Amino acid sequence: MSSFSRRDWMKASAAALGGAALGSVRRAAALPAEWDGEAAARALEPAAGGAVRPRIPDDLSTPYVGDRPPRVHTPNGSSITGRRADDGAWVYHLVAEEVQHEFAPGLTATCWGYNGQVHGPTFEAVEGDTVRVYVTNRLPVATTVHWHGFFLPNGMDGVGGLNQPVIPPGETFVYTFPIRQNGTFMYHSHHDEMTQIALGLTGMFVVHPNTRGEIPEVDRDFAIMLHEWAVDPGTSRPDPNEMSDFNVLTMNARAFPGTDPLVVGHMDRVRLRFGNLSPMDHHPIHLHGHYWKIVGTDGGRIPEAGQWPETTVLVPVGSTRTVEFTADALGDWAMHCHMTHHVMNQMGHEFPNMVGVDAAKLDREVRPLVPGYMTMGQVGGDDMGAHVEMGHMPVPENSIPMVGAAGPFGYITMGGMYTNMLVRPRPVDYDRFPGWYEHPPGTVAHAVSAEVAARDGVRV
Numbered sequence: 001m002s003s004f005s006r007r008d009w010m011k012a013s014a015a016a017l018g019g020a021a022l023g024s025v026r027r028a029a030a031l032p033a034e035w036d037g038e039a040a041a042r043a044l045e046p047a048a049g050g051a052v053r054p055r056i057p058d059d060l061s062t063p064y065v066g067d068r069p070p071r072v073h074t075p076n077g078s079s080i081t082g083r084r085a086d087d088g089a090w091v092y093h094l095v096a097e098e099v100q101h102e103f104a105p106g107l108t109a110t111c112w113g114y115n116g117q118v119h120g121p122t123f124e125a126v127e128g129d130t131v132r133v134y135v136t137n138r139l140p141v142a143t144t145v146h147w148h149g150f151f152l153p154n155g156m157d158g159v160g161g162l163n164q165p166v167i168p169p170g171e172t173f174v175y176t177f178p179i180r181q182n183g184t185f186m187y188h189s190h191h192d193e194m195t196q197i198a199l200g201l202t203g204m205f206v207v208h209p210n211t212r213g214e215i216p217e218v219d220r221d222f223a224i225m226l227h228e229w230a231v232d233p234g235t236s237r238p239d240p241n242e243m244s245d246f247n248v249l250t251m252n253a254r255a256f257p258g259t260d261p262l263v264v265g266h267m268d269r270v271r272l273r274f275g276n277l278s279p280m281d282h283h284p285i286h287l288h289g290h291y292w293k294i295v296g297t298d299g300g301r302i303p304e305a306g307q308w309p310e311t312t313v314l315v316p317v318g319s320t321r322t323v324e325f326t327a328d329a330l331g332d333w334a335m336h337c338h339m340t341h342h343v344m345n346q347m348g349h350e351f352p353n354m355v356g357v358d359a360a361k362l363d364r365e366v367r368p369l370v371p372g373y374m375t376m377g378q379v380g381g382d383d384m385g386a387h388v389e390m391g392h393m394p395v396p397e398n399s400i401p402m403v404g405a406a407g408p409f410g411y412i413t414m415g416g417m418y419t420n421m422l423v424r425p426r427p428v429d430y431d432r433f434p435g436w437y438e439h440p441p442g443t444v445a446h447a448v449s450a451e452v453a454a455r456d457g458v459r460v
């Protein structure tokens, strides 16, 4: 399957109209009657047949390297907080290198990252620090690092050829600059950006104010880098030449069901710092059940008079957006890019349009030739992930189904740039999955009989 592109796979599976369940044994009419979402979610390994189950890790804390504990939580990532040198400067070390990176269980690719991870660790520093960042290049090609949004000496700005010679493979350069601002910034390669950013050479850079009270105190402070990748099923590297057809959409380089949930306490003050270094797309990130205020960009803090309530924040390419809110609603709340093709995984963007087609006759005729044949897509895409999950439908090697993960009520038909914010009564162990929300009796949407509906004058 290694030379199989996504398009080829779609064509092949759609060859007899609509995508067959090749080699499937029985038709999947519905979800299992007893759906144990938590048990399903706790199964960390891909199920037989390449199906994907959500990853719910035991430990949601942020690992870090440095002399200061991290103050920002980077889901699926880590922080680098600096080591104090004798002259008072804060020293960091980045190693640019090739990394085997897992986007979600079942989908791994050879990417470029820093310090063994994709994206690089979240830098944390304090306004007034002088930082000294050593950058070692273990890539097969030259690179540089640009400190996105920083006011710094021109020779530290990192544009290869313009501000500095490029860092050749095997060499280490040092960047030194005083930090004169606070807020949410980024860092990324500024040499052959099309290739190097496409392969993952980016990271977040958070600067805390040096005076207490300059920005509001929060209970939870998250950093989330948005990105998009082109990884054809069966291939092992993101394609840097892709200009529009991105099929892996990520938060901190993970695609749902690979994204760690955000655990917060009821009435916690929450700050979310989004960065976007996707090659080509802006991402409108939407949180359910709450509103937030957009309080900052990579240009600085927005004065309070300029903050307005929103439930979606557009994070343009090459920008950061910081939002703050009070988590005042208990529950499991979806947070995701609102571009519908950005909440799908690899295989789902190029199906022939089968919506509304009655394929029962076709299925009957094809089944003697292809046992278990089943046309898909007549009701949209929601069936595909579940079929793969149940082992009824194979997927190409090193790929994940269009959408999907096991949830507490059934199959969650979301993928890609999607995660869940879990709001729980305090006190909360932020570093552990708290289990799915237990709804108070009578507060979950449910089926009704015609008789019940009729009481409200609704005929069904």
Ligand SMILES: [Cu+2]
Pocket: 249, 281, 282, 283, 284, 337, 338, 339, 342, 417
């Ligand atoms: Cu998006």
